[in-house]
Amino acid sequence: MIPPVPSRHRNAVATRQAILASARKHFARENYENVGLREIAGDAGVDPALVSRYFGSKEALFRETLRDDDEKDIMDGATRETLAQHFADLFLEKDDAPPGERDIHIERILILLHSIGSPKAGQIIRDAVQADILDPVSQELVGQDTEMRAAMALAVLMGMGIMHNMLSIDTLECTPEEDARFEKRLTRIFAAALEPMDD
């Protein structure tokens, strides 16, 4: 009988992070309801009971998944002139952040999108959207209807994300010319959502 050598030394914070990372990965791919705690634990190489122990409940784990501690502001690097282009780049993943940080950013949006429509996740998502996206964006805008314009830009961003990542409806990635026209059109849409009315 081989005494099973503990493959990983006991480390509370490490397992907690492993669980959280696994949860982020799975919630970014599937529904709140379709992600099981056993699935998360298995992928993290951890006993399922630890998930409940470390986070209290699945709902609390999901909330933790959406928390941004020191993540960079969604409006970082955008000036008033480049606002529409900034949002287009956001969707086109032409982010100038380091790749690791960018992936986290994308993962977070995917989590948001996948579990919209789940009543248990609804309020959590609502709060995160308001605090991390709507408030920062509308605060950056000037002129009339700042909240309305921020909400409309977010609506476009979410709709495009759903089309691309969840419905897998891609009108992109064809010829480079089409790609360029897509980007131009996308920028125009964001401009229509964000820019102050000129008349």
Next chain:
Amino acid sequence: MIPPVPSRHRNAVATRQAILASARKHFARENYENVGLREIAGDAGVDPALVSRYFGSKEALFRETLRDDDEKDIMDGATRETLAQHFADLFLEKDDAPPGERDIHIERILILLHSIGSPKAGQIIRDAVQADILDPVSQELVGQDTEMRAAMALAVLMGMGIMHNMLSIDTLECTPEEDARFEKRLTRIFAAALEPMDD
């Protein structure tokens, strides 16, 4: 012992329709996973076993829920000039269809939106979106990138629907002036998505 008078005479097609109507109602309010067959049956005043019997499976029932038999085309009543306004009206529910038919239309979109992100409902939704929205719209467009433009308009429509109906983020319903500005901006966004590039 009162012999329980059958409140409703046995009628296969009537119960089938009752189940379908109840399913539509519930799927328009919650996730695919969060709607139970017992819930649907209970609301239809029907035994839960009948749901499986009449529709085979929950998945098949959901698919049936999204079928449009004789529903009017999403592009009905739109000319090339009023295209953007037509889409804005679609979201603003200023539909000129009879109220019953309009509710069905709205209900169908809500079903689509709520169960995006559910893997079991994913393919069904994808097919319905393609056949009932993308194809008719892109077929109506002229010029370059018709599919791309249709997809972008749908993205805007879905994003706005999510904001309004699921995240309950309303920048609307304030003053009439704001309302008018919102409609104007929304029309501009749809125009940016739908109109051919002029340069």
Next chain:
DNA sequence: GGAACTTGTCAACGAGTGATGACATATGTC
């Protein structure tokens, strides 16, 4: 070395799900 605490393991609970098959009752046909 032994006590006190932390971290991990295991088995099980109660609740809920979709689905199925046996049975009961109504309806239609001859």
Next chain:
DNA sequence: GACATATGTCATCACTCGTTGACAAGTTCC
């Protein structure tokens, strides 16, 4: 009226889920 079929009822299956508590094993401190 008697049979065959259509429709509805009931109990239950097999399964998955989140969560919990008892216990084992490692770690730290005295």
